Structures are given as structure tokens and as C-alpha cells.
Amino acid sequence: MALRANLSVALAFALCAAGATATPSSRPLLQQNVSLALANELAEAALAACHADGRSAVVAIVDRGGNLVAVQRDDSVGPHNTDAARQKAFTALSTKSATRELATNARATPDAQNLNTVPSLLLIGGGVPLKVGKDVIGAIGVGGSGGAANDEGCALKAIAKVLPNSN
DSSP: OHHHHHHHHHHHHHHHHHHHTSOGGGSOOOOOOOOHHHHHHHHHHHHHHHHHTTOOOEEEEEETTSOEEEEEEOTTSOTHHHHHHHHHHHHHHHHTSOHHHHHHHHHHOGGGGGGGGOTTOOOSSOEEEEEETTEEEEEEEEESSSSHHHHHHHHHHHHHHHSTTOO
């Protein structure tokens, strides 16, 4: 019986040692992501920022995988703005850059002009990546507040309030 216990302990140590030498790529990733609570807090903060400027808007939040986590829309915002806000958030996430900056660069750089032909990207200001440290954990998209600069401003104010020192 003691021999069996010793063999079990030895086997357990061998398995642990084998796991300790596994390559980093074979281990599960531990990544931060946007939660529903965080998404709702960001959406509320963005709408509050727009309202403070006398504007209505729609806000969409996507997680690090591009999945829609939350959307909030003021009553008076046109229905097309909901999809635009989601696309802005997705574009900011996938390019890891603010969509207004991306749009400006695409217009100014001949090699980047083809970004306008990618159906899943929307090159209009109002999308901003959400970062924790250097990691992009999701993105926020705002639409319908009266222009790209206004949309982006509401998004940036929400990020500053909810995730200070993140972008």
C-alpha cells in the first residue's frame, strides 16, 4: 500500500513538472474584458456627457471579442445611428484606434484609403478603444449626437469618468 501511495505521489510530481515546462502558448490566456456592469456604466456616462451638452445619442459597447455587450439609445435618435454606434465600436476595437483619427489617416494616406471598402469598418468619428494599461479590452461607439467630434467627445468623457488613466 505504501508503495502505491509513493508511486501516486511520484506520478503527481511528474505531471506537475511536465506542466511547469509547458510552453506559454499552451496555457490558457488570462485577459481582462468588458463586463456588462462596466459596459452599462460607460453607456450611462456617455449619454450623461451628451446630455450635458444638450445632445441626444446612442451608445454601444463591445467586448474584446467584438461582441455587443450593451447599447443605450435616447428616444429621439434615428434608428440608423444604433448600427453606426455598434460599427464605430467594432472599428475602434479591431483597429485599436479612435475612428476619427483612423478616418483622417485613411483620407490622407493613399495606402490606407482602401479601408473604406472593408464592410465591417466604419470610418466616422465616435469610436474609441477601451484600454487597461496597454491592453484593448473593448470599445465604445457613440452616434447621433450631431457629428463625429461630438460623438467622440461624449465617448472620451465617459472613459475619463469610468476608466480614468486608461487611454
